[in-house]
Amino acid sequence: MKTMSAPSAPSPRRRLPKEARLRQLLDVSWKLIRDEGTDALTLGRLAEAAGISKPVVYDHFGARNGLLAALYQDFDVRQTAIIDAAVAASKPTLKDKAGVIAKSYIDCVLTQGREIPGVLAALNGSPEIAAVKRQYQLAFIEKCQKIFAPFASPRTVPPASLWAMLGAADSLSHAAVAGEITEAQAREELFQTILNMVKRTR
Template sequence: MPRRRLSREERHRQLLDVAWRLVREEGTEALTLGRLAEQAGVTKPVVYDHFVTRPGLLAALYQEYDTRQTALMDAAIQASEPTLRGRASVIASSCVDCVLLQGREIPGVIAALASSPELEKIKRECEVAIMEKCRVALTAFAKDGVIAPAGLWAMFGASEALCHAAATGEITAEEAKNELFETIVAMVERRACDT
């Protein structure tokens, strides 16, 4: 049976799917453009045409994950009860669910992003966008209508650590969600009490 030529978008999707599988099965260290080409059954120039460099591939993986996380959180916030507990619950659940949906490979991709200033910048931009989304969703519940940036960074750090622990099986998803929920509520309430 003759092979069907994939469109550029279909090929890109295939390469990302194979890259995620490689990271899941062999770890981030095994993810090279040459290995990706071999596993996807294409030539190296095809992979280089899509990602140019390994950092470009890692950035594409992280941006895909971030897009998924943002969509999940947007939908959850939109459907949530407009209370502090309602918003904190959906933010905590969205963060943990997105990491678990992606699987154990996302902590390795996130760690690999620290390997270059270019990748660290992409990661930081995505983090800032998510924190801004959380700030907007939670500000109405702060007594003075302000959530301090330090609190948002603390929440984000807790989220990253809890999600990593859930993804690696050190704690359950429910434990991660509950702890993150409590962290978010405490951050908003503490800020409200500090004024």
């Protein structure tokens, strides 16, 4: 599977184009969370770690919530690309589709390590930022609805079942990150959850 690791941060001493600077700031943010925890991530601390002035960081994110939302979006974009590629390359069977989604979802969270659960927890603390998370959740559920429609009867999986599947995916991946279950156990349980979800519609 492709790695979720972001490219190395550019040198903070150079004047960078806006997009390159954003990439650098996101990379430095992930490292700060990994090394010091989500609570330590502030715009001021990010500016210090990136070797740039605070106004530059505020120009990109506006406030800490904007930074957290950007981090979640960064993770989701990479996760979506990996899952989409895995689904496209898989065989057109329920087991194959369920298998690649389970593996890709768990692997992506594990690759990001303990950083993403902290970001997700922080996102839940603000209604505005929780709305960002909800947007990506809905997109994932819609994607799964389309993927599994050919195997369901009558060509649909109930939304409640898809939300339950997503909750299981998050819980299992975070338990694997914490070391409470193994990576293989998380994948297998999510795989079986998806299979059972679709089979119940028949």
